[in-house]
Amino acid sequence: MLCECGKNEATVRETVIINGKSIEKNLCEQCAQDLGLAPTTHHPALHELVKQFVHEPGVTEAQPLKAEEIACSTCSLTYTRFKQTGLLGCGLCYKSFEEQVGPLIERAHEGATHHVGKIPRSALERSRHGGPDRLEILLGTTEERLRRMGELRRQLDEAVEAEQFERAATLRDELHRLDQLKPGQVLPDEFSSTHGEE
């Protein structure tokens, strides 16, 4: 079935109420969006985000290296390929392309730059016996840890400001948990079994 515009295939069916009468409309994605009726589309396709980002004036120029020529030393994925698919090739790609992918991730996650939340429990347990160096592989350097805690504190302040007390309590628990995860420190036993408030 064609859309009312007569140009594209109708893919969105919406019932609208006009003067108390419900009218069924068959629309293409574009017309539906124009009328504010489109089912909010899925997450912007990552490759589009990549494209937008890479082609944004000022961004490419700001990077001295020609990003296209970079390849991951572990899985040999090229940055060009990543731009086409939006998918990375291995865990180490995050290191190989950190400079390029970092800002992209920040944008896709509303400005977030660092992980907070679950840390693999068995790995953490094993690291306890491996000394500060092993623990650092999981928890990051002191500087990274401090930055993460700073981010949580900011979220906590926001939650308190907005009187979201339940959220504030969760954030406080997480801060407390992170504070205890200092490299070089013996972890309290609770970390081997549970974390947070579950």
Place this chain on the structure above:
Amino acid sequence: MVSSPPPNEDGAKPAYGATTEWLRNEGAACDVVLSSRVRLARNLAAHRFVPQSDRTQRQQVVSLSQQAISEIGSCVWIDIHRTNDLEKQLFVERQLMSRQHARGKLAGGIGGPDEPRGLAVSLPDERVAIMVNEEDHLRIQCMRSGLALSEALAAADTLDDELEARLEFAFSPRFGYLTACPTNVGTGARFSVMLHLPGLKLLGDIDKVKRAAEDMSLAVRGFYGEGSKAIGDFYQVSNQTTLGKTEQVLLQELERDIIPRVMDYERHARRTLFEKRKSTTQDRIMRSVGLAKYVQLISTEEAMEHLSMIRLGAAIGMLNGSSMQAVNKLFLLVQPGHLQHRAGHALTQHERRVERAAVLREYLRDVG
């Protein structure tokens, strides 16, 4: 965890019955919230991600994962690349795996060869499903009927720990759990809630929900996830960001901030329809009942539309109690795969329409 026989070729299989976890219609707020789901994306350390790996590497991931899953013992293993198309369709319709996993190629056909890949399902409840070698090595899904995200998260978290005790996951201090697509890094956790919103749809207020969801940067999708249409007035709301917030915070944003608002909107809409537009609403609902009782040929989409109206009728007390049970079964039974499973052989599109109409007539005989 309950142990089950070790997975093998002749292992137990789902019964493909008329109901599954997300259609049990139980739990909190089940008049509006059909189901809650938590999905964790995990990859094995020192193994290439699926899109960049060859057959041998994928086989290694399958072997390691299958071994770990078998040791935990709560799920039955299914080799998806050896499963016939109809069975794959049944898994998709039951929301045990993605359409992408059934197709075997990553979105847009990238990713090269499509095997091996697997699926592990907990039986008979179908509450847990683990896709192996989809976009990520592991996609752990825990499903609960009604609004029960915390319960689903607790189950996913435990299973994640059990797997991680046997497999090393790719993780970095900065980006958290590493995933093939950078939009999933951090917690790797996607929380989603399936909502039935016929009241808002009838009043033309569905945009309110979309706006509210967008304000909270949540995604609104259709019945079968990404890229699917909101058939039968079902909408899936889920978090878009996975980095920079703990699992608990992501969960709270959805379960305590947005969903109660949407539920209020929907219940208010249903009250309005019942109190102020009673005859119009009754007409819509009874037309759907009438049609469903006598129809001879019907498409999936049209069937879902009428079933949505009948579910609304049952929810606001315009129809008798048995209607709700019948309708919830039908959401699954009218799907193409389930119709063919019921018939015991492949059906053409026309035959499916005939069969679908027959199923509607049979199950809705006593509705009114």
